[in-house]
Structure formats: C-alpha cells, structure tokens
C-alpha cells in the first residue's frame with residue numbers, strides 16, 4: 626500500500642511491537658523515500674510513537690519485522706549505532722536534560738551523530754532565539770524554545786532521516802508555523818522526514834505521502850490528494 630516512487634531510504638516490512646501481552650503494532654509496512662516527507666496520522670494509542678521508537682530501538686525488546694535503512698536491516702542494532710548511521714528522533718515531550726544548558730543539550734546530538742552537518746553556529750543561525758540563551762539551563766526556556774533545542778539536537782546529528790513525534794503539541798500556532806517552515810527547508814536539503822502528528826490538517830499539508838494507523842494497523846495510505854477528508858477521517862477513527 627502506498628509505496629514510494631522516490632528511491633527507498635527507509636523500508637519497514639511486517640513490523641510488530643509488543644509490550645508484555647499487548648501488541649501495539651500488527652505487522653505494518655511503511656516506506657520513506659529519499660527526500661520525502663511522510664506523515665503518520667492516527668488517534669491516541671494507534672501506535673504512532675511505537676513505530677518511531679521501534680526505528681531507533683527504543684520500543685523495548687519485543688520488536689519483529691524488517692527495518693531497512695538504505696537497504697540494510699538495522700533492527701537489532703543499538704540506538705547509538707542507528708543515530709550514527711543517519712536517523713535522528715525528535716521525541717514526544719522533547720526529552721531535554723532540564724539542568725543542562727542549551728548548548729550542552731545540542732552537543733549531545735553532535736556526539737552521538739554522524740558529525741558532518743551543522744555545528745552550534747549553524748543551529749543558532751537556524752534558531753536565533755537560542756543564541757542568547759545558549760548558557761541557560763534548557764528547563765528555563767519556553768515550550769517553543771525547548772522544541773527548537775530538541776529539533777536542533779536532532780539536526781546536529783546530521784540525519785538523512787528525521788523522525789518527529791508530535792512536535793507541535795502544546796505550542797502556539799505561530800511557533801508551530803515556524804517549526805513547519807523549518808521542516809520544509811530541512812526537507813528541501815534532501816533530508817527525509819517521518820512526521821507523527823495528531824493535527825491531521827497541518828501534517829497532511831506538508832506530506833508527500835501519509836499512512837493512517839488504526840489500532841496498530843495501517844488503515845489507509847497514499848498521497849494526501851488521493852482521498853477526500855471524509856475518507857481520511859473514517860479511516861482515522863475506524864467508523
């Protein structure tokens with residue numbers, strides 16, 4: 626369903642994730658092509674975060690299926706090796722170290738990443754609001770600024786594929802607009818983006834393709850223009 630026309634960057638086949646007795650993902654197939662923005666939509670608990678976490682080996686030990694990045698199965702690799710290979714996650718809730726400075730949080734991305742991309746100066750050019758706050762603890766920043774740090778940390782890892790989990794959650798619409806503009810410019814540089822959002826409208830507006838998850842299964846997939854809003858909503862809620 627909904628395979629990519631671009632050369633494959635990430636190809637997921639038959640991915641299942643179990644947490645104890647509970648199965649969060651039921652053998653799903655997902656693809657992201659080089660330079661694509663692919664959106665994952667779905668209601669609470671549909672399995673969106675589990676998908677992103679499984680890609681970077683953060684979904685616990687019971688993950689089955691094939692996760693191929695550049696044609697090589699990376700399932701079973703440890704998270705640092707996956708990040709060093711070119712996949713970076715902006716996690717839900719940002720997960721910054723609140724007592725470390727902005728600069729120290731950003732440098733974590735550089736240390737675990739590929740070390741070929743943006744340096745601190747480059748990040749401050751992208752996010753000028755962070756420049757003056759570079760020596761402040763990240764926990765003292767506003768929500769929008771913390772999200773900039775989380776995104777900057779991921780970009781410092783020099784990813785070829787960026788995974789974004791609910792980056793707009795709890796932020797003012799103007800800040801979300803800025804973040805999405807930035808995602809588009811990152812994508813124009815050839816970086817693939819797998820975007821998890823509950824805001825269907827915003828996420829489908831930027832996506833080349835999307836998958837809708839419903840209770841751990843892909844209920845719909847394709848280009849956003851292929852379906853009318855009612856069809857997408859029905860597959861989102863399973864009604």
Ligand code: ATP
Nearest residue numbers: 644647649667668669670671672673674675676823
């Ligand atoms: P949300 O939008 O609420 O973040 P989601 O689509 O990202 O939801 P997941 O977070 O992947 O969904 O969760 C899918 C299902 O797996 C949910 O029923 C959730 O309760 C369950 N789940 C997620 N993480 C764990 C865990 N560590 N242990 C047990 N169950 C979990």
